[in-house]
Amino acid sequence: MAKLYSKMWLDNEEVAAWIFLTPAFIFLGVFLLYPIAYLFYLSFTAGSFTSTGVEWIGFRNYWRLLFNPDFWQVLGNTIYFTVATVILSLVIPLGLAVLLNRSLSLRGLLRSAYFLPSITSLVAAGLGFRWLFQTEGPINQLLDLFGIAPISWLGSSIWAMPVLILLSIWKQLGFNMVVFLAGLQAIPPSRYEAAELDGANSWQQFRHITLPGLRPTLVFAAITTAIFTLRSFEQVYVVTGGGPLNSTNLLVYYIYQEAFGQFDFGYAAAAATILLAIALLLVYLQLRTWGEET
Structure with a gap:
């Protein structure tokens, strides 16, 4: 039964x-x-996970964020870091993917070599970059060969952020390149053959065939790279610790400091809610763009 x-x-x-x-x-x-x-x-409470418990305080944490200059500096750092990383993490892998898609020799080996950073631990990569860019490190030794004075990469409020951006680009490069290669191989070769017969040069083919054909792939890569960049924590924790002068402090690391350094969980939750809202907005833009494409 x-x-x-x-x-x-x-x-x-x-x-x-x-x-x-x-x-x-x-x-x-x-x-x-x-x-x-x-x-x-x-995000609407104050207190900690102790015997005192938490207290409902309404929107007070959000008002603290609104009038806290440190939060706005961290938000500006995050926007700068995200925009620079996303743009370069799209342009460089796209150029590499176009070159590898045309060259058959050693394509598999080069694809594996470029993808290797994507499966490397961010902590290990961060330690490697910290060693490379220390004051007496290999980068300054190389600059010294060209007569350039050593740069305090990690001790400068100007140069520390570009080091983090370079690390994030290096980490994301292989994944985006593989995604772009898959998108390029989905474009029918007949389109390029027809364009060649019409006398289109390489740039015209790239502009009128490759880019329109890669639009969904570009949107996907941009959104995933932006979300990966927004949640960046290991780079800051290992390489700079948010310094110097708070110039490399990003939103996730700021949330970590407030929650587990200051034990201000309500304030940290409010900042995390704003980060979640930004990520959801990016997802919404991705879905809307794909909907318009279809």
């Missing part, structure tokens, strides 16, 4: 779909939706 009822339930496609989706919904609810809801709740 039990088997009969079970078969009747599974014969109903809608009921069967809900049965199979239930474990995924439970997983998402416990590990995604509940933490987001609790984060939003914490």
